[in-house]
Amino acid sequence: MLQVRSKSTSPASPEEGNSTAPVPAIADPVQPPNSSGLPTVSQSLFISETFSSRQGEGKLTGQESFFIRTSGCNLRCWFCDTPYASWQPTGQRQSIESLVQDAQAVFADKPASHRHVVLTGGEPLLGAAIEPLCHLFHQAGFHVTLETAGTIQRELPCDLLSLSPKLASSAPDAKQHPRWHQLHEQRRMPLNTMRYLIETAKDHQLKFVVSDRSQFDEIQSLVEQLEVHPSNVFIMPQGVSIDDLDAALPWLQPWTEQVGYHYCDRMQIRWYGNRRGT
Numbered sequence: 001m002l003q004v005r006s007k008s009t010s011p012a013s014p015e016e017g018n019s020t021a022p023v024p025a026i027a028d029p030v031q032p033p034n035s036s037g038l039p040t041v042s043q044s045l046f047i048s049e050t051f052s053s054r055q056g057e058g059k060l061t062g063q064e065s066f067f068i069r070t071s072g073c074n075l076r077c078w079f080c081d082t083p084y085a086s087w088q089p090t091g092q093r094q095s096i097e098s099l100v101q102d103a104q105a106v107f108a109d110k111p112a113s114h115r116h117v118v119l120t121g122g123e124p125l126l127g128a129a130i131e132p133l134c135h136l137f138h139q140a141g142f143h144v145t146l147e148t149a150g151t152i153q154r155e156l157p158c159d160l161l162s163l164s165p166k167l168a169s170s171a172p173d174a175k176q177h178p179r180w181h182q183l184h185e186q187r188r189m190p191l192n193t194m195r196y197l198i199e200t201a202k203d204h205q206l207k208f209v210v211s212d213r214s215q216f217d218e219i220q221s222l223v224e225q226l227e228v229h230p231s232n233v234f235i236m237p238q239g240v241s242i243d244d245l246d247a248a249l250p251w252l253q254p255w256t257e258q259v260g261y262h263y264c265d266r267m268q269i270r271w272y273g274n275r276r277g278t
């Protein structure tokens with residue numbers, strides 16, 4: 001595991017969040033390179049945390065990566081395991097150049113082929129500066145994984161789109177959170193946006209967190225509608241402990257294998273427990 005580095009946090013607004021640091025002026029993202037070799041840009045994103053760890057889910061499980069978690073989300077899943085980036089978004093503004101520089105510092109003594117960055121959230125597609133950030137990472141030679149619920153269309157280079165559509169059972173309680181229940185239902189499943197993101201990414205995977213057999217039909221229907229090959233589908237058990245993961249194995253793994261999907265433990269929970277920065 002690489003060294004873990006986390007940024008400080010502070011309160012923010014419900015969606016993308018408030019700025020707590022001076023926000024650089026927004027400039028044209030396409031400018032001549034400066035002395036660092038990167039184009040001159042001055043855009044920022046609201047960042048919950050950055051850290052170095054191993055990817056715990058999907059095709060690149062085990063890959064050492066630099067994770068950038070944006071703060072803020074346009075959905076409100078009741079089971080969200082990063083509420084500090086959705087229900088109560090906290091963080092700070094950080095320029096996209098400094099995010100690339102932080103990632104470069106982590107991999108300074110590694111071969112270029114080891115440069116992996118994971119853009120996650122919250123919802124990383126919420127802030128427009130995610131587009132120039134992806135371009136900067138590509139220009140710096142990084143493999144870019146984008147972890148998203150797929151509800152916002154963006155033009156960006158992405159090596160692995162890790163798409164986690166939110167199923168009907170993800171909605172927050174209608175009585176406790178009436179406004180967010182309505183918004184969540186309106187926003188969670190824009191199929192054409194998801195198709196576009198899949199088509200424009202170099203590679204893709206679909207990830208579903210499953211808590212109940214009743215979700216099987218919905219998952220299979222969605223995989224067919226998005227025309228995703230079963231070998232690109234990863235099924236994970238819902239849970240925050242090793243006991244939860246173990247309890248799901250007997251009923252979830254057989255179905256997953258029967259329909260040709262991959263069963264995917266959430267290895268970060270087995271490796272590090274359910275804690276931030278992993």
Ligand code: SF4
Pocket residue numbers: 073074075076077079080081082085086121122123149166
């Ligand atoms: S989309 Fe992801 S970050 Fe947003 S509320 Fe749902 S689980 Fe949390």
